[in-house]
Every structure is written in structure tokens, then in C-alpha cells.
Amino acid sequence: MQETAPEKKYVGELFQLFVERGMELTMEQVAERLHVTKKTLYNHFESKRAMADSVISHFVAGLERKIAVSFRPDDDAIMRLLKAGRIVPREIARLKFAFLNGILGHYKEFFTFSDPSWFYYRMVRDNLLLGMKNGLYRKDADMGALLLSHTAVLDYMYDRDNIARYYNHTRRYFAEFVKVYLFSVVNDDNRKLLSSYLEKV
Numbered sequence: 001m002q003e004t005a006p007e008k009k010y011v012g013e014l015f016q017l018f019v020e021r022g023m024e025l026t027m028e029q030v031a032e033r034l035h036v037t038k039k040t041l042y043n044h045f046e047s048k049r050a051m052a053d054s055v056i057s058h059f060v061a062g063l064e065r066k067i068a069v070s071f072r073p074d075d076d077a078i079m080r081l082l083k084a085g086r087i088v089p090r091e092i093a094r095l096k097f098a099f100l101n102g103i104l105g106h107y108k109e110f111f112t113f114s115d116p117s118w119f120y121y122r123m124v125r126d127n128l129l130l131g132m133k134n135g136l137y138r139k140d141a142d143m144g145a146l147l148l149s150h151t152a153v154l155d156y157m158y159d160r161d162n163i164a165r166y167y168n169h170t171r172r173y174f175a176e177f178v179k180v181y182l183f184s185v186v187n188d189d190n191r192k193l194l195s196s197y198l199e200k201v
Contacts, residue, residue, distance in 0.1 A: 010034060010044060011054045018055055019095055023102025049107070056103065056110040063091050064119050077131030078182060078194055082201055084123060085178030089171040092158075097167055104160035111158065114151035121151050128185065136193075137185045150181050 017033055018025070027048060031038040045051045070083045092100070103111055113120050125147055131137035157166045157173060166173055179198060186194045 010036075010041075011058045014051055015055045015058050018052075018102075019099045022096070022098030023052065023106060024098075052103070052107045053110060056107070059091075059095075060119055063088065066091065067123070077127050077134060077136050078186065078190070078197055080130075081124070081127050081178060081182060082197060084127075085175055086171075086201065088120065089174035093167075093170050097164075100158075100167070101160060101163060104158065104163055108160070113154040113158065114148065120154070121147065124150060131185065136187065136190050138187045141185055146181075146185060150177075153177060 013034055014030070017030065021033075025033075027038055027041055030048075030051070031041050034041070041051075045054065067084050067087050070087060071080055075083070109115070112118055115121060116125075125143070128137060128141070128143055128146065132139060132141065154174070154177070156162060157170070157177075182194055183191075
């Protein structure tokens with residue numbers, strides 16, 4: 001849902017509230033903690049689902065900005081994906097477990113790595129195209145298969161049935177998986193370059 005100006009007034013507060021208290025709050029509890037009436041909330045958000053949409057859009061927009069500002073003009077595709085692979089799990093790890101578990105339990109469609117419209121899928125696709133164009137990645141790579149295999153594994157990690165197992169180690173698992181993915185796409189001529197980057201990160 002596209003945020004209107006009044007919704008932006010509340011979305012930052014909603015994000016902090018849901019992160020701290022989880023997604024199980026009722027509309028009455030949300031209104032009380034924001035010091036507004038329930039009617040005011042419904043004037044800006046047609047449902048709790050619309051709130052969740054705005055809150056997750058707020059989080060993802062912030063995450064995309066942090067990734068974008070981390071890139072230097074001379075960063076190649078490998079370095080860009082390594083940087084993103086550090087930032088994404090770090091930012092997700094800042095979400096408290098109750099909030100993340102609530103999102104995954106009730107609003108999973110807002111947090112699906114394998115959804116082609118989701119920012120991470122698009123970022124990996126664009127990175128793959130950039131790496132192939134610049135001669136870093138294999139020209140014979142099956143883009144669809146690579147994107148599906150990479151994002152589906154992350155969907156598995158961030159599934160409600162599995163998140164408790166990975167939550168405290170998500171950065172390590174995510175970084176390891178990005179490394180494995182890069183070794184599958186980088187061509188033979190650039191394996192040493194990838195290895196040199198991995199020694200620095």
C-alpha cells in the first residue's frame with residue numbers, strides 16, 4: 001500500500017512499537033500507545049494488515065537505502081553483493097524475535113525473498129546481470145535457476161517454522177550462503193579475485 005502523508009506521520013512510531021512489542025497488539029492497544037483514538041488509526045489505515053504493509057515497506061525502504069549508500073562507484077558486482085550480504089542480515093537481526101516471528105506468521109507475503117517483486121530478488125537479479133555484463137560471472141549461468149535456488153534457501157531460513165533455529169546465527173548463515181552463491185556464479189578467471197575479497201570481509 002502506498003503511504004500517504006498522514007500515514008508517514010505514524011509509520012515510524014508504528015515500526016518502533018511493533019518491533020518492541022510484536023505484531024500481536026490489537027488496534028485498541030496500538031491506538032493507546034500512540035496516544036490517538038482507534039477512529040484516527042482507521043482514518044489512516046484501513047486494517048491492521050495495512051499497518052503491517054506500511055511498517056514493512058518502511059523497514060525495506062530503509063534497508064535499500066543503507067545498501068545503496070554502502071556502494072562505492074568503483075565497486076564491482078562481487079563487492080556489491082558481499083556488502084549487501086552483510087547489511088541485509090545485520091538489519092534483520094535488529095528486529096526483535098517477537099516482531100519477526102509475528103510478521104512471518106501472519107504476513108509472510110510481505111517478507112518473501114523469492115518473490116520477483118521483492119527488493120532482494122530484484123537486487124540479486126540486477127547484480128547477476130551486472131556481473132555477467134562485466135565479465136565477472138559465468139556467461140552460461142541459468143539466471144532463473146540461480147535466482148530461485150538462492151532466494152528459496154533464504155525463504156527457508158526465514159520461515160516461521162525455522163526462524164527460531166537461525167535467528168541468533170542469521171548473519172553467519174546468510175554470509176556463508178552468499179559466499180557459496182558467489183562461488184557458483186563467478187567465472188574461473190575471477191575466482192582469485194573473489195577469494196581476495198573474502199579475505200578482507
